[in-house]
Amino acid sequence: MLRQLLPALLTALPAFSASAADWQQRSIYQLVTDRFATTNGSYPSCDTEDRVYCGGTWQGVIRQLDYIQNMGFDAIWISPIVANLEGSTGDGESYHGYWTVDQNSLNSHFGNESDLLELSSQLHSRGMYLMLDVVVNHMAADTLPPDYVLFAPFNAESDFHTFCWITNYNNQTNVEQCWLGDDNVPLADCDTESDYVIDFFYKWIGDLVANYSADGLRIDTVKHVRSDFWPGFAEAAGVFTIGEVLDGDVDYVSTYTEVLDAVLDYPTYYQLFYAFESTSGSLSNLVSWVQQSQSTYKNGEFMTGSFLENQDNPRFQSVQTDQALVSNAISWPFIQDGIPILYYGQEQGYTGSNDPYNREALWLSGYVEDKPLVKLVRTLNAARKAAIAASSDYLSTVLTFPSVTSSTLAVYKQPMLALLTNGGSSSTPSWSVSSTDYSNGEELINVLTCDTLTAGSNGAVSVTGSEGMPQILLPTSVFNVTYCNELLSTY
Missing domain, CATH: 3.20.20.80 (Glycosidases)
Incomplete structure (x- = not known):
């Protein structure tokens, strides 16, 4: 497909x-x-x-x-x-x-x-x-x-x-x-x-x-x-x-x-x-x-x-x-x-x-x-x-960095939240973003794995990763689970 x-x-x-x-x-x-x-x-x-x-x-x-x-x-x-x-x-x-x-x-x-x-x-x-x-x-x-x-x-x-x-x-x-x-x-x-x-x-x-x-x-x-x-x-x-x-x-x-x-x-x-x-x-x-x-x-x-x-x-x-x-x-x-x-x-x-x-x-x-x-x-x-x-504002929305630590980085550009790390494959990174434009309870999807999570109050997002891999989050209303699974399963 x-x-x-x-x-x-x-x-x-x-x-x-x-x-x-x-x-x-x-x-x-x-x-x-x-x-x-x-x-x-x-x-x-x-x-x-x-x-x-x-x-x-x-x-x-x-x-x-x-x-x-x-x-x-x-x-x-x-x-x-x-x-x-x-x-x-x-x-x-x-x-x-x-x-x-x-x-x-x-x-x-x-x-x-x-x-x-x-x-x-x-x-x-x-x-x-x-x-x-x-x-x-x-x-x-x-x-x-x-x-x-x-x-x-x-x-x-x-x-x-x-x-x-x-x-x-x-x-x-x-x-x-x-x-x-x-x-x-x-x-x-x-x-x-x-x-x-x-x-x-x-x-x-x-x-x-x-x-x-x-x-x-x-x-x-x-x-x-x-x-x-x-x-x-x-x-x-x-x-x-x-x-x-x-x-x-x-x-x-x-x-x-x-x-x-x-x-x-x-x-x-x-x-x-x-x-x-x-x-x-x-x-x-x-x-x-x-x-x-x-x-x-x-x-x-x-x-x-x-x-x-x-x-x-x-x-x-x-x-x-x-x-x-x-x-x-x-x-x-x-x-x-x-x-x-x-x-x-x-x-x-x-x-x-x-x-x-x-x-x-x-x-x-x-x-x-x-x-x-x-x-x-x-x-x-x-x-x-x-x-x-x-x-319609995505291409004119300025990138922001709501969280920066020595080994993790949160990059926000509504409606995308990218969570990056340079901890390497042996690390278990975690990110905590206290506020975004996501609504309380909004379902998000990590497009790289198709796992979902829920935004908290003020759009807060807390995530624990695995093996040092990045996470790219979008609302499931933007990037649905079915499409995500099809994308990853192709070939």
Whole structure:
């Protein structure tokens, strides 16, 4: 029954205006195109250490859309689509898509134009969104100085900032106008002060979105381009924009919330990772960072992408495999103010550390759906959607923390109460929340187990957990017991 129910719920979502408000209702599955699925469904070997193309394609993504949608995701974020540096370098091949050489051509390793158009069409027929990843800051070479004539459309040295490596991240001019990369693959920094470069990118992004009916953009290396470039870029795109500002400082990241719709919430990510990577992690620091972001970002944490893993950072299970801690950490993006993003392979328990080890081939997992973390993610998505459907104010309700101890955390966002702990699988956590908006005697359900309990006076909730696992509570009027049991018993 659930296989039929989830697609029906997704296709009932609003039409594809792709506004920031529409994206708030979504949850995003991020995938590395080359490592997600092959066109013919084969399972070729793929050693991450080799840093080579392994054969994933856009047609492969189409083949596995059921897998993504069955987990409750209604948007996907794919790797950059344009033509990349060819051949092997001292840093491997450009299978990840971030080494652009031709902004006007597609990466043929992933497929052709008709393949990408079909992926977009297939997503939209399912009520799902397509997020494209774009790189504006730089283009890639395999020599220093680059052979500029090999680039398109910027094929002259004057189209780029004068070469210098970034050496001082406290100097914003150095960050914006010097180069990323290394001697093997120098990343020539586009001169985004040039009218020619600006005009190209503004027209290019509008055409890219229109040509492939993209619903949103993830923008790479945002802090390496001057801030006042971005409003015009976003306006030209005409769809939701979320920028990567890889920094843990809330005040620094907040400046980019003024120029794009949203940012990837790196400051909270670092504190989330630290909070659950061990039983001595600080939950209070996580709370403090969230509260600071809520008061500092232009739209609080509502317009952020919340994540635990991505292609640039080590997988959580490379440092911690206690499944109680893992489950608590994975739950966070689905219960907070922003848009949840899950990095492919997280649901399969992948353990790769830093790049390139965190870019494993998903086909090596067999796309097995009857696994604890797959079921956890499916249930978290379903609970979030139920909360959104139950309360017109849910997406504008600010997350609060009615209880914080050294090892437990209560996270409240009416009508959802999430009870988290970093005590680990050997712990027996307990939570006591003295007041909520639940009515006295209202029946609540832990959506992760389908057990029920009753709220007390002033909506008080007292719970004793088991084996350090989180509890996600909703009124049974919002998430009924029958649906809960069907959800957990599927597969």
